[in-house]
Amino acid sequence: GNSVTQMEGPVTLSEEAFLTINCTYTATGYPSLFWYVQYPGEGLQLLLKATKADDKGSNKGFEATYRKETTSFHLEKGSVQVSDSAVYFCALSDRQAGTALIFGKGTTLSVSS
């Protein structure tokens, strides 16, 4: 079946540090991949997505590349800010199989100044 595995948190970084949050997936079809972010007290927001292999999604300085050969979609940012502190969820949607979003367990990022 389809599933998403992302690195356990929490991740604690200083401002301007480099961020990587690992995400790998298993899917029987051709999934679209997503990163969602949940700021404290708010609902989930789509951060970025990629719909096919080798696509790169990017938004707000965050990037993730759809790697079919390694079944990965790692989230990266070159220089994090305190305002990036949130919970990040990796997710997939397998349109061919007709599934809705399947989420990873979430990774909490805490950035200090």
Next chain:
Amino acid sequence: GAVVSQHPSRVICKSGTSVKIECRSLDFQATTMFWYRQFPKKSLMLMATSNEGSKATYEQGVEKDKFLINHASLTLSTLTVTSAHPEDSSFYICSASPAGVLETQYFGPGTRLLVL
């Protein structure tokens, strides 16, 4: 952008009572709405998928008689937790898809339910 609201944002109730949570799409019509449950330090667990005007499809292990879902219009879905017990305490989140494309979902801010 597309906005989804939930009401109430927080509710405390006594064991045995029923609680209704509303999910509204404010500026678009949602043909499909989803209800999730989020446990502490856990991912979102999909509870059910509802399409406007038809019965909800529940995920395995979710009691449909306990978690009643109604999607009566293209902008409103409700989740009623019947005869709530302390183990039902959780964070409930809804999302809505504007055009029936399951991967396009806009999320509500969530409802914190505490059953005493």
